[in-house]
Amino acid sequence: MGGKPKAATADRLLDAGEYGGAGDGTAEQPHYHGHRERLRARFLGQGAEALQDYELLELLLFVIPRRDVKPLAKQLLRDFGGLWAVVNAPVERLQSYAQMTEGAVSALKVAGAVALRMARQEVLNKPVLSSWQKLLDYCAAAMAHQEVEQFRLLFLDRKNTLIADEVQQRGTVDHTPVYPREVVRRALELGASALILVHNHPSGDPTPSRADIDMTKQIVAAAQALGVVVHDHLVIGKGRHVSFKSAGLL
Structure with a gap:
């Protein structure tokens, strides 16, 4: 009955920001515990203007499970020079990043395509x-x-x-x-x-x-x-x- 949760359950809880801390029978919380929920709440409550570029990029990269994607978001901005350049980057270059999943690449490309289509409609x-x-x-x-x-x-x-x-x-x-x-x-x-x-x-x-x-x-x-x-x-x-x-x- 007691003890640590199975690996699959632990991964699910970690991704949801619900992983228990040390001393309660579960593993120690990661330093980014609950970060995804807090960032989503800030975006929904205060809007995009309340977030920096790397934080908006993080929201797109949350399709990558069980990872702290803040370092990746900041690295992409440094490498490409800006948010728009990231979502318009060639697929092959995005895929060259070790953490970048197919879902994350798709999320970035969809964001760029939607923004461009909206600009065209204007x-x-x-x-x-x-x-x-x-x-x-x-x-x-x-x-x-x-x-x-x-x-x-x-x-x-x-x-x-x-x-x-x-x-x-x-x-x-x-x-x-x-x-x-x-x-x-x-x-x-x-x-x-x-x-x-x-x-x-x-x-x-x-x-x-x-x-x-x-x-x-x-x-x-x-x-x-x-x-x-x-x-x-x-x-x-x-x-x-x-x-x-x-x-x-x-």
């Missing part, structure tokens, strides 16, 4: 001029942490409402092949009157290259010939961006 089917900062935030969220170049097209109607958002090409770490005819053809298929071009620089430096400038001129010329306006070309880096229009390049 700008799709809305006039871009009245939601410009949200558009920039969305582009940064979608592209700033990509490891290869990505060329994205934002299609607008006559009222400058964003009607479609598509990735046309993916390239290498420093080059994406772009074909002006394909850009214009897609705009005509969608009935778009205007375009915003967007691509990222995985290096983090959004300074346009000569190739970026030449490519933009080719697209502008091809679009103008068919009555499609190119409003801007945004180059997304890490933490900043360059607008061709603002820089006098368009």
Whole structure:
């Protein structure tokens, strides 16, 4: 009847924060006893603003059973540089961490996907001029942490409402092949009157290259010939961006 609980029962109690302390017939409590319940309660009671980034990450990592995941959360933030970078990290890199389970990787990727989809919904089917900062935030969220170049097209109607958002090409770490005819053809298929071009620089430096400038001129010329306006070309880096229009390049 008495004595220590079986291993499976002990693991379950430890994960739930209910493991008994020394002197009551059970093993000594771990230093993080009850931490998961306290952190969840603080999140539900006070909201995300009451938690630091590593604590929000811990909540996602609680799918890892019977472990203190605070050190892992802090290590991920150090290694990747921020919360958004963690949830957008390549699956292979996340899997390289010893404690990282398949469930934990999935939880991180789902969190990133949900956040990105919500950001997209904030700008799709809305006039871009009245939601410009949200558009920039969305582009940064979608592209700033990509490891290869990505060329994205934002299609607008006559009222400058964003009607479609598509990735046309993916390239290498420093080059994406772009074909002006394909850009214009897609705009005509969608009935778009205007375009915003967007691509990222995985290096983090959004300074346009000569190739970026030449490519933009080719697209502008091809679009103008068919009555499609190119409003801007945004180059997304890490933490900043360059607008061709603002820089006098368009």
